[in-house]
Structures are given as structure tokens and as C-alpha cells.
Amino acid sequence: METITIQVKPEIAQAYQRVNPEKKARIETLLELLLQQELDNRSLAEVMDEIGYQAQARGLTPEILAEILADES
Template sequence: MATITIKVDQEVAQLYQEADINKQEKLKNLIKLFLKPELAEKSLSQVMKEIADQAEKRGLTPEILEEILNEEE
């Protein structure tokens, strides 16, 4: 695994440093997804729509997603 540096404002840096390991991992996964070659040329809204469409096809409802997101808090 490699380490990279991303410039963010002080508030974001502090929030990340204070976040629990689960939230930090979720952010790392989101960045990894966003930078994949097949997604890199698309806008964030296009990527989010595609992810939502795929999740819906697999049976993920907004209610289930909310439950999953709240379980690790």
C-alpha cells in the first residue's frame, strides 16, 4: 500500500483525524472508487448515479443503506 497527500482545509483534516477507523476506511474506499480509470473521466454526479443504479438492481433500498450507514456509528 502507498501513502499519498491530499490538500484539504484545516477543518476537514481535523475531522478526518478525529474520525474512527471505520469512517476513515470508508473515505479511503470512496477515493479509490472515484479514481478508478473507468470512473475517472466521469463527473461525481454520474458516478454516484451509476453506483445508486447498481445498488438498486442488487436490492439495496434507501432504508437498508441508512441502516448500514448507521450501524457503524
């Protein structure tokens, strides 16, 4: 693995810093899968399907995702 830096709004950075390690790992997985689309030249729909499958395999249910997104609001 390699570390990257991305520009986000200050409130997003602060929210990310506050979440627990489990949520951080899930967020990082989602970002990694989205960026993988660029390497694979797959459609967004294909990537979103893969994100869903991998997220579920790692225990990220729609309910947990909704909770993560609600925590960020």
C-alpha cells in the same frame, strides 16, 4: 496499496483525524472509487452507481453515509 497526500482545508483534516477507523476506511473507499473514474474513463454517473453498489456491499447504508456527512458539519 499506496499512500497519497491531498490538500484539504484544516477543518477537514481535523475532522478526518477524529473519525473512527471504520469511518476512515469508508471515506478512503469513496475517494478511491472517485479516483478510479480517471483511470477507467467512465462517466460520473457510472462511478457514482459503482460507489453505491460497493458501499452497500461493505455495509455503508444511506443512513450511515448521512451520519458521516453530518459528523463532518
